[in-house]
Structure formats: C-alpha cells, structure tokens
Amino acid sequence: MASYLRSWLSSQTQPSSPVSNPAEDAPVINTEDADDDADTVHGGYDGPSDDSPPAFPSLISAQRAGSSNPSSDLPRVLTDAQLMPPPPVPSRSGRTLGVPTPSAASGGSLAVPPSTNKPPASAKRLKVALAPGHGPLDWANLKRSGQDLRGVDTLLRVTPSMLKEHRTRDDAWSAFSGKVYNITPYLPYHPGGEKELMRVAGRDGSKLFASTHAWVNLDYMLDACLIGFLVPE
Ligand code: HEM
Numbered sequence: 185m186a187s188y189l190r191s192w193l194s195s196q197t198q199p200s201s202p203v204s205n206p207a208e209d210a211p212v213i214n215t216e217d218a219d220d221d222a223d224t225v226h227g228g229y230d231g232p233s234d235d236s237p238p239a240f241p242s243l244i245s246a247q248r249a250g251s252s253n254p255s256s257d258l259p260r261v262l263t264d265a266q267l268m269p270p271p272p273v274p275s276r277s278g279r280t281l282g283v284p285t286p287s288a289a290s291g292g293s294l295a296v297p298p299s300t301n302k303p304p305a306s307a308k309r310l311k312v313a314l315a316p317g318h319g320p321l322d323w324a325n326l327k328r329s330g331q332d333l334r335g336v337d338t339l340l341r342v343t344p345s346m347l348k349e350h351r352t353r354d355d356a357w358s359a360f361s362g363k364v365y366n367i368t369p370y371l372p373y374h375p376g377g378e379k380e381l382m383r384v385a386g387r388d389g390s391k392l393f394a395s396t397h398a399w400v401n402l403d404y405m406l407d408a409c410l411i412g413f414l415v416p417e
Pocket residue numbers: 308309310311312367370374375376377380381383384389392393396397400401402405406
C-alpha cells in the first residue's frame with residue numbers, strides 16, 4: 185500500500201502540462217502489493233499516508249502569496265489586529281456587579297437578595313384546616329345554589345352603630361371598603377379560620393383585610409352576602 189501511494193505521489197508532483205490527461209496521470213499499480221490491496225477501493229483520500237496535517241494556509245492560498253511576496257498582484261490578507269485595534273481593557277472601578285449585599289459574608293453577588301432569604305415574618309397568616317365540604321369550591325357552589333346568604337330583603341344603608349349590633353357568630357356583619365357584608369355564612373369557609381374573621385365582626389374590617397391579604401377578591405367572594413353600604417350616623 186505504501187509503495188503504491190509513493191508512486192502515486194511522485195506521479196502527482198512531476199511537472200505536467202496545465203491540462204493533465206487523466207489517463208497519463210493514472211497511478212501505476214505495484215504488483216508487489218497487489219495481494220494486500222486486492223480488496224481496497226481506490227479513489228478516496230489521495231493525500232500523504234502519515235498523520236501530518238495539511239499545509240495551512242494552503243500552498244496556493246492568497247494569504248500565503250501575500251505574506252511571502254508583498255509585491256504580488258494578489259490581495260494581501262490582513263490579520264484581525266491589522267483590520268481593527270483591540271478593544272480597550274474594561275475598567276472595573278465604575279461597575280457594580282450583581283446584587284449588592286450588606287456584608288461580604290452573605291455570599292457575594294449571586295446570593296439570594298436579603299429580602300427573600302428570611303423566614304416568614306410571623307406565624308400570623310397561617311391557614312387552618314377547613315372542615316370537610318368547606319373548600320373554596322364548596323363556597324362557590326353554595327353561592328350559586330341560590331340560598332339566601334344575606335338575611336335581608338333589600339340593600340340597606342348601615343351606620344356604624346347598626347353594624348355594631350351584628351357581632352355574634354350567628355349574626356356577624358362587617359364592612360369592607362364601604363360595603364357591608366353578612367360574614368356568618370363564610371365563617372366556616374375562611375381559609376384563615378373563623379377566629380380571625382370574627383375579629384372584624386360588627387366593625388369596619390378594611391384595614392385588617394388589606395394588611396392580611398389585599399390580593400383576595402373580597403367583592404367577588406362575598407357578593408352573595410352583601411347587606412348594603414356603610415353610611416355615617
Ligand atoms: C370577609 C373577608 C375575608 C375574606 C373573603 C377572606 C378570604 C380569604 C382567603 C381567600 C384566603 C386564602 C388566601 C390565599 O390562599 O392566598 C384567606 C386567608 C387568610 N385570611 Fe382571610 N378573608 C377575609 C377576611 C380576613 C380578615 C379580616 C382576616 C384577619 C383578621 C383574615 C385573615 C386571614 C388569614 C390569617 C389567612 C390565612 C393565611 C394566608 O392565606 O396567607 N381574613 N382569607
């Protein structure tokens with residue numbers, strides 16, 4: 185095989201006419217190796233048999249021509265450095281990387297921001313286990329059932345003193361943002377528990393509600409329990 189390639193290479197490097205005749209260039213098959221190469225399919229890779237890399241830049245490349253012979257007609261290939269000056273080295277002095285942390289001991293800029301890595305502030309907002317059949321869907325079903333959850337025939341104008349009269353578990357009214365609701369039917373459905381909700385019975389609960397869970401859509405949840413509107417005495 186090696187001798188075959190040697191003969192093939194020598195035939196390639198010999199000076200030949202610009203338009204070579206494939207028949208003339210055909211390799212001479214060495215009969216010595218004919219047995220070894222009987223099964224070999226020729227016509228694939230024709231380069232050197234060792235592992236040396238090919239010449240780079242290519243022997244006929246414009247880059248090589250430009251560097252060895254500057255007076256050549258071929259265009260000179262500029263290096264990256266010649267085409268464009270390197271960017272200035274960035275200064276770190278004016279930069280703040282990541283989230284600034286109060287102390288170096290907190291783990292650097294990839295540490296969780298201090299506002300979110302603390303445990304919850306208090307156990308104030310703990311959910312309670314609701315009795316079976318008293319989940320949010322059960323409450324939605326009760327509202328839809330058409331059952332009277334108001335306890336009044338018409339919407340009322342409620343003064344603070346009227347509100348104060350309805351502060352027992354079986355008859356609890358509370359005002360939120362100017363609207364008065366009968367909260368008694370909702371007590372067993374309240375995820376925060378009856379006790380918490382009873383804290384606002386008979387009075388304006390807007391502030392406590394907002395400080396506990398302002399995101400809860402109270403108007404929608406208690407629409408079927410609307411008594412009326414809070415008015416001055
Ligand atoms: C009638 C008005 C109210 C309605 C409709 C209501 C509704 C809800 C709802 C839907 C939740 C679950 C919230 C969630 O999963 O994110 C909840 C939880 C809770 N509510 Fe209320 N609530 C009311 C009034 C109040 C009031 C006045 C207090 C405080 C005195 C209170 C204290 C709590 C607590 C402690 C929780 C459990 C903790 C939590 O979910 O984060 N709620 N309430």
